[in-house]
Amino acid sequence: MRNSWSPFVVSAPGKVILFGEHAVVYGKTAVAGSLNLRAYALVTPRDDATVRLVLPDIDIDVHFSTHTLPQIRKEDLEHPAEIESLVTEAITVPVGPGRTAILTFVYLYACLFCSEDRTSGFTITVRSLLPVGAGLGSSAAFNVALSAAMLKLTGQLSDEGSSAGDKQLINDWAFRGEQVAHGTPSGIDNAVATYGGFVRYRKGEEQTDLQSTQALRVLITNTKVPKSTKALVASVRVLRDRHSPIIDGIMDAIHSISTKAANLFGGPDAGDLEVQLQDMIRINHGLLATLGVSHPALERVRDITGTRGMASKLTGAGGGGCALTLIPNGLPSAEVDAAGKELAEEGFQCYETNVGGPGVLVRLEVKALSVELFVRNALDRHMSLAPSGHRDETGDQYSGVISAFTILPPDAISELSQ
Numbered sequence: 264m265r266n267s268w269s270p271f272v273v274s275a276p277g278k279v280i281l282f283g284e285h286a287v288v289y290g291k292t293a294v295a296g297s298l299n300l301r302a303y304a305l306v307t308p309r310d311d312a313t314v315r316l317v318l319p320d321i322d323i324d325v326h327f328s329t330h331t332l333p334q335i336r337k338e339d340l341e342h343p344a345e346i347e348s349l350v351t352e353a354i355t356v357p358v359g360p361g362r363t364a365i366l367t368f369v370y371l372y373a374c375l376f377c378s379e380d381r382t383s384g385f386t387i388t389v390r391s392l393l394p395v396g397a398g399l400g401s402s403a404a405f406n407v408a409l410s411a412a413m414l415k416l417t418g419q420l421s422d423e424g425s426s427a428g429d430k431q432l433i434n435d436w437a438f439r440g441e442q443v444a445h446g447t448p449s450g451i452d453n454a455v456a457t458y459g460g461f462v463r464y465r466k467g468e469e470q471t472d473l474q475s476t477q478a479l480r481v482l483i484t485n486t487k488v489p490k491s492t493k494a495l496v497a498s499v500r501v502l503r504d505r506h507s508p509i510i511d512g513i514m515d516a517i518h519s520i521s522t523k524a525a526n527l528f529g530g531p532d533a534g535d536l537e538v539q540l541q542d543m544i545r546i547n548h549g550l551l552a553t554l555g556v557s558h559p560a561l562e563r564v565r566d567i568t569g570t571r572g573m574a575s576k577l578t579g580a581g582g583g584g585c586a587l588t589l590i591p592n593g594l595p596s597a598e599v600d601a602a603g604k605e606l607a608e609e610g611f612q613c614y615e616t617n618v619g620g621p622g623v624l625v626r627l628e629v630k631a632l633s634v635e636l637f638v639r640n641a642l643d644r645h646m647s648l649a650p651s652g653h654r655d656e657t658g659d660q661y662s663g664v665i666s667a668f669t670i671l672p673p674d675a676i677s678e679l680s681q
């Protein structure tokens with residue numbers, strides 16, 4: 264059977280934990296929001312029995328014959344991470360930083376195309392504006408985009424993947440993708456990447472979407488100090504084992520902050536929300552610092568932004584990684600620019616963005632142009648390339664579109680999802 268569908272683009276956002284990291288591990292509430300930094304997956308048809316995964320951000324370009332990939336009913340595997348031993352008998356998966364991403368792709372294909380026609384394949388190319396491994400949920404954005412793309416291809420999504428049932432399906436599969444990589448993820452990252460907006464999250468409870476009346480403007484600062492979520496979570500556990508009543512008190516205080524913040528969203532007065540959130544940010548950071556998970560680089564971010572009227576806290580596991588700074592609406596942009604400049608001088612990477620934007624989006628029509636035309640037009644503005652009808656050595660009939668997508672500047676790619 265020939266592939267007759269047109270290329271499409273799926274995108275999904277990263278996340279930032281606003282309140283409640285670490286405490287969430289002990290059953291307390293956390294609040295997270297989606298970032299306006301997204302992963303974009305371009306999906307193009309092939310007319311041979313090959314699936315190809317192109318990941319320019321991590322230098323991966325692999326393809327497999329669809330017949331060499333296993334057929335798995337999801338109930339056949341006790342845990343998605345078991346895919347590793349199962350597929351390495353059938354195919355060679357390169358060792359290195361891209362291994363997990365490839366295994367996740369293979370897992371999703373093996374399950375979602377279990378009983379599908381495999382005589383024609385597709386190419387998925389993923390570009391992300393999220394730093395990889397910095398605590399901003401790049402893996403969840405990647406997994407949500409991959410899951411939505413393959414669910415769309417197998418006809419399991421309605422329209423643009425936006426119904427409640429669609430979202431639930433995408434979220435479930437993306438969670439399994441996170442399990443391939445991390446074993447026991449809490450599920451907060453894929454929930455935010457799927458649903459977008461703000462999410463109140465507590466272990467064992469259904470997550471709640473918080474209806475915010477406004478998106479929050481924030482600065483995310485990646486200190487680039489490497490951190491290990493696992494080691495930081497373990498260090499908090501040691502502290503708690505030594506002083507449990509005291510640490511439990513701190514966890515309860517963090518829970519109160521998350522609960523209060525969650526209740527503030529949806530409140531009518533945006534100005535009041537900002538003032539209150541600034542207090543919550545300062546208090547939450549102080550509590551996290553007493554748990555020993557801050558770092559001099561994170562304190563530097565707090566100093567620099569604090570002198571310019573902005574409150575910051577660590578976000579995620581701490582010990583390095585990223586800080587979150589709320590930009591109050593009325594703050595002159597000169598102050599934000601000056602802080603950004605100072606942070607860059609420290610060697611940090613800053614992203615000014617919004618929290619609370621849309622979750623997963625499937626775009627079949629892009630600005631009334633086909634993806635192919637759009638990419639070609641965008642490309643004309645930036646550089647020249649082989650015509651899109653040209654087949655490359657992998658036999659990809661959309662090779663021009665694919666290579667355009669891999670080299671287009673991020674601003675051009677983000678236009679694809681608007």
Ligand SMILES: Nc1ncnc2c1ncn2[C@@H]1O[C@H](COP(=O)(O)OP(=O)(O)O)[C@@H](O)[C@H]1O
Pocket residue numbers: 302318320321360361363364365389390391394395396397398399400401402403405444
């Ligand atoms: N742009 C991307 N291209 C390919 N794989 C990606 C991309 N972004 C994330 N990933 C996958 O997610 C992994 C990083 O996820 P993780 O360690 O959970 O950090 P993060 O905090 O960014 O989610 C990568 O090793 C890779 O498997």
Ligand SMILES: C[C@@](O)(CCOP(=O)(O)O)CC(=O)O
Pocket residue numbers: 283284285286287288397398399400449492496578579580581584
């Ligand atoms: C510390 C913790 O609360 C958040 C870790 O976030 P990240 O890995 O830095 O994105 C751990 C967890 O929730 O599993």
Ligand SMILES: [Mg+2]
Pocket residue numbers: 400401402403452
């Ligand atoms: Mg992750």
